[in-house]
Amino acid sequence: MSKPDVSQSEQVEPMVDPVVAEYGLLDIAVNNAAVTPDVNPLPELDEDYWDRLMSINLKGVALSLKYELRHLITQDQGGSIINVSSVRGFRPRPNAAAYVAAKHGVVGLTKVAAMENDSRNIRVNCVAPGAIDTPMLQASLVHRGQTEAEFGPRLSLLNRFGTADEVAQATLWLASDLSSYVTGTTIHADAGYTSS
Template sequence: MTYPILQDKVALVTGAGMGMGAATARLLAGAGARVAVADLNEEAGERTVAEIEAEGGSACYVKVDVSRSEQVETMVDAVVAAYGRLDVAVNNAAITPDVAPLSEFDEDYWDRLMGVNLKGVALSLKFELRQLIKQGGGGSIVNVSSVRGFSGQPNAAAYVAAKHGVVALTKVAAMENGARNIRVNCVAPGAIDTPMLAASLARRGQTAADIAPTMSLLNRLGTPDEVAQASLWLVSDLASYVTGSTIHPDAGYTGN
């Protein structure tokens, strides 16, 4: 059951067309928020909006490439134009990890991945924070990192570096904005059953059954909804004394 802990709040979720982003957008809407569903994939984003509306929620779609500053600024402006303000954001947009050793990494893919997975979070923070500061009254932001933000992984240097960077951005943003009552936190999911993980495993010649025993003390993949619950708690007032922190929905992987 979802309780209306975000009643009358306006939320923005990037990468909300599928996977964890879509689950998060639906959960925030179920908790009472009006949700801006931001994604580069228009069909996927509109599908999430339709799912929210079918459940009685309020949502709108915003097309965005989070690696482009002007598009991210326009995204935040569109949320404010639609709903009058911004209260919470979940910066989830990311692309599939790289698959080459560091000695042979593809520079074009490195640049694209860094543009979305790291710069995209930084740009989202930049313009979300500007809006929250302009409004006054505080707010709450969650950035989505990964267990790879706390450990290495062979043949995924760009992804690992970017996800470490997301944790660092979270700490800096929390330090800079705590006095304004703007909280910035992070979730670092483990092996979650999403289209992105499936694509990444396929590129590596692996299956979910191959990784579950080593990636999870519960011997299973997590669900997008289980990660979304962590984000919901962090953006809500239930976590009013939490900032600069990371929650690990990873079935014990990081701590073991």
């Protein structure tokens, strides 16, 4: 299966349906799609890039929620959805207006979806990763001409980048029954960055 374009409804719906067809139901979903943050100050806003980033980073989550929730509501067995935002949804930085706005939006979508579906036992939460060692972060370091040793302490109280596995652990907890009384909230997997 080729990688779907999550900004297109006609590609998102067929992405969800086969899961239900193969496994009989949908009980957990994780919405995680993003493109590299923009780099221009607002007076130099690139409208085409703004539209592309918003389509993937925000609309993609909204469309995924739309089709996932339809299945969960029809099944009437509850479930857990985890959206992936970013520390930028809580602590903005200059020259990234589109990215910051989209990640704030993901947090808002999470809260609305949680409120709309609380009576159905459908929990909707969010994970906000900080500086995680991914290809996107490494590309950003190259663009800035910096190294992890230089940049890590500025983004982490633990003086290092996080790993995808560490974010996955937070996501797994939200997906599990161990978090059965948690909905509409965000876990910050950011080594304390948003607390400082």
